[in-house]
Amino acid sequence: MTRKKTSKTPAPDAPAPAPDAFQASAAAYDAAGDMFQILAPDGTVVRPEALPSPEQRVHLYRQMRRARQFDERGWVLYRQGRLGVFPPFGGMEASQCGTAAALTSDDWLFPTYRDTGAALTLGLPIARTLAYWRTSPHGWAMPENLKVLPFYIPIATQYPHAVGAALAEARKGTKNVAMAFIGDGGSSEGDFHEALNFAGALNAPCVFILQNNGWAISVPTSTQTKATNLSKRAEGYGIPGVRVDGNDVLATWHVTNEAVQRARQGGGPTLIETVTYRVKPHTVADDPSRYRTEEETAKWTEKDPVVRLQQHLLKEGILTEEQDAALLAEVAAEFEEALKEADAYPDPTPAEILDHVFAEPTPNLVKQRAQILAEVDA
Template sequence: MAGPRPKAPLPSPAGRSTAEGRPPSAEELLPSAEPVRFLTDSGAVVRRRSAYRAPDEALLRRAYRRMVVGRRFDAQATALTKQGRLAVYPSSHGQEACQIGAVLALNEDDWLFPTYRESMALVARGIDPVEVLALLRGNAHCGYDPERHHTAPQCTPLATQSVHAAGLAYAERRKGTGRVALACVGDGATSEGDFHEALNFAAVFKAPVVFLVQNNQYAISVPLDRQTAAPSLAHKGVGYGVRSERVDGNDPVAVLAVLGAAVEHARSGDGPFLVEACTYRLEAHTNADDPSRYRTEGEAARWRRRDPVARLEAHLRRRGLLTDEDVEACAAEAEEFASRLRERMNADPELVPLGMFDHVYGTPTPQLDEQRALLRTELEAEEALP
């Protein structure tokens, strides 16, 4: 389950309206010239002041444990595709700081709007991993209860969940619940119309929503320089009046600090916040992809040296917050988690074919009823065979 959000005040003026009530200027909305960074690639503390407050020790230790378990889950899910237990799996190896940081920045009753790549985040949010993988296994439109977990179904179309997040966040504001929505999108999604409509709506109506853009450098095989001519993806928020920031997405400390501040900004009534996390997808887009066709091994190797898990481990060791015994315990927990998942996924699921028509529309269309009736007839005919 999500832990307590970090207390991370925004840099002044942080996109807030002035005392006179004027909207923030473009300069006040602009992201940092360089991505916010707390740690070097080796885990040492960057020797410069940051406007963001570093997360506390307990949160960093919790993040490390969840990142280790999350990476092992990701590796196991990738292996399940090779065994035929999953139809497809989009790995988030290399993006652990973003996946876990997004969850830890939220309260349990805040809303998360994931893409198809956020399986690790859903597991960290406390959702049963078998239920998480139901979509990728082909068993259900969504294997978990979105209302119970305050987590929308994983979204395959690019950017459509950003509109949903903005709308739900606005509804929460109207109801006065104090809840925040966080929408995960990839770099490719920032070229979609839904993304821009969501930003504009959220800004105009001051919806308490955070847009987390995980810029992993490629939208499948399309590199970032073919995606935008803007100085950064974070700059896309400025034109809509959305406070924006860039962060080193492989620096777990920085990700927690910036996302914590972004969530507090939204929760306090100051409107939406856009965070671009600069990271890298180390594995293929999915098991059906061949990344060697569009990127070099040397490029991937350079990003492996910026491993977010190793980076946080080194940092915690330097501070005396992590021992060999702690590392071994986390690794053992991760292996046990993967073993249970593997065992459960080896069992054939009990499927209800007619269930595929449920929850498609609130009121089924005539075409959907016709298709359901056709499938029912075929199933009955199959059962009647000797």
């Protein structure tokens, strides 16, 4: 099995909804007073009419397993001194993989620093991702055939950038969309509100993912805001907002696919709040026991998104135990092959710190490169 096969996102198998239908369904979710959900935490189906095809369900399961493999092996590599400090995302796979799987390689993805799973789902090579978290120049440049931006460290700045990319696609006459991620803490930033207003006013084909994972480093969502439904913030900008169970990958894919298809048809932007939980520390250098209890984390661990879909697939006979074991072996082998590739990258040279800044180096960069090379030669 090659990475090309595992990272390829198939065309959505659900018909594109009309813009009016989407807004009506969003209003229905809100009127019910609950999050949109397809699978309950125990893997039983609560909304059978919204189930995607068996093939799509297996695809989503594979992507979550690939993301979890990266997250779990990343911890080991960090402790071995073979990976830098990185933000784990285990437990948030459904929120990331289900949303990114609604895109194609022609669409734009603007991830935060925690959205490695989303980038892998869209097709970012594992080896290049490892290089990025090793602070190696080999991971600084994104593949030319993929519109993934480097992982954003500043909070919320990616939202206005995504609107600009979406408007550029609209001006070119394409059907491509831009998707941007943010955390619940980022929704308190000015860039969040400016981007939503900008996108709504200009009808940008943009999908905003707001991952409400309960924490902005050590600050709980309840301390940040009195609001209990962050998707309602979309109403202030005249765009649809949907709240979805962020630990249900079928639900996140279904809602995001509707929003993406709506944007392609000219229906404009959507805000999707995925309600999940950061069961892991803020980064591998963080100690969450200083600001939250183990009991709280344990409750969310029971809602594991990967296990939820696994139970469903096995119960429905879409996967057998043998097929599941084979899939896990394939995912593990894929990662180890990518790790060998990343380990084989040559050590960076000092001047490479100036690469991938501009398509054409500015006069100052040319001057700085010459100075660095002169110092190295000396």
